[in-house]
Amino acid sequence: MFSFLILSTIIPLVLFIGLFFAFIPYFTRPELIFGVRFMDYQNFVPVINGMKKRNVIYDLLISVLFLVLALILSVYTSAIIAVLFPVAEIIPLTLVYFHFRGSTKELKSSVGEENNKNSTVSAYISKSSMKVGAVWYALPWIELIVFIIIGILHYPAIPNRFATHFGLNGKPNEYETKSIFSVFSLLVFTAIPLTVLLEGISYAINRTRSGNNNAQPRKSSIQMKGFNARMVKLLVGINMIILATLFLSSLIIWNVISSSYVTIVTIPVILILPLVFWFAASSGQTGWKMYRNLEETPDKGNTIEDDKEWAGGLVYHNKEDSKILVPKRYGVGYTFNFSNKWSWLILIIIIGVPITLTVLLILLR
Known part of the structure; x- marks a missing residue:
């Protein structure tokens, strides 16, 4: 049986993951549709908005399903199972993302791109x-x-x-x-x-x-x-x-x-x-x-085709880019350039240090 402590943690986490995945398309830049760079998106706003709305519905249904399962299984299973709920929830949510990503790629391949001239930026921004x-x-x-x-x-x-x-x-x-x-x-x-x-x-x-x-x-x-x-x-x-x-x-x-x-x-x-x-x-x-x-004014001619540098729109791999940390294409925050060896070193440190400290704490007890 799950304790109140476990439920009070798992329930908000399951809801948060579902909500966050549902609204990621609204958080990312307008020209990046489900991890695909689509500069002519303004000509297909109704279609794209329809995909975004269906994504919200599917993700929220998945989240509610996992929430109900957590409440039902909390009576019959151990707390160890509870840890798996947030992880397991991410799998179908990711599959929903790939479904709409495929639809976006098909839409993009059916149209061409236009070029516009650039203009200067004008506005006062507090430093x-x-x-x-x-x-x-x-x-x-x-x-x-x-x-x-x-x-x-x-x-x-x-x-x-x-x-x-x-x-x-x-x-x-x-x-x-x-x-x-x-x-x-x-x-x-x-x-x-x-x-x-x-x-x-x-x-x-x-x-x-x-x-x-x-x-x-x-x-x-x-x-x-x-x-x-x-x-x-x-x-x-x-x-x-x-x-x-x-x-x-x-x-x-x-x-x-x-x-x-x-x-x-x-x-x-x-x-x-x-x-x-x-x-x-x-x-x-x-x-x-x-x-x-x-x-x-957008200069579409200044934008090159870079979808190939993002595996699945999620994993960035560009050997010609010296940056270690880059903005995510789909989601909010940053990700590593996995073609940079320093990215792997930093990732090992981030994962290895907590594990090492945990082992040391156990051994020193």
Whole structure:
């Protein structure tokens, strides 16, 4: 049987995944239809809008189906099955994407492309909206230092042997002897590496630029800078929410908060979901919904056929492109250039460091 803790996490996650997949076509740039670059999309708006609406319906039906299954199976199966629900949900949602991607490719192949001349960009844009000050990068560290100081002040009151892990029913099932390592395992040995990793990603994001394959290069460059700045601030916010979750977990371990309230650790994490959705809906991928007062006539002749560089519209592989991090073609955020060897190295570090730290924590217990 699933506990309330599991259900309170799985249900919002299943709904969020379904909603996010359903509205991705509305978040991506208008000329990128289901991962296909289609410069003449304006001539086929009714057809494209029809595909987008059907995509929403199919994805929401899949999400509701998985939600009902989760509620039904919660009575009969173990919590391990619950972990598989969000992962399993992504599979049919991705198949829906490929269905409409195929329809878009057929539509594109049936028409030709036109060329227009480019014009200059004219609009006032506040530079502060395209930059991230040092204070933003410092905020998670300030929060973490405050949490650690609270832990240091409370350290004498922590018993010599205390619970460090709790079952799904909120009852402790693992204990540790009091030490600097055991008391601050979350706030120091987990939070610090996590913050370093997220700030490293933020730094890389802030240096990411839009590709030169765009019909509106000046406008897209300005929008991309604003998008990067917003994304960095979003990551800072997510980092601070995760740190708050680790702090709440530490308070339960230190017996400041009763273990019967263990479900409160899910509240900060759940807050991330609507935050991400708001960001995607208000910014649009690569910031195409930002700075609407910018004016630049599309130059379709400046856009080359680059669909072949995106496997399935999802995986970017271009040996001639030196960039490591590039904006996603379908979705919101960034992806790696998988033809760049440094991308693989960074990916190994991102995956390997958490696994290594987890193994070390287990061995040192």
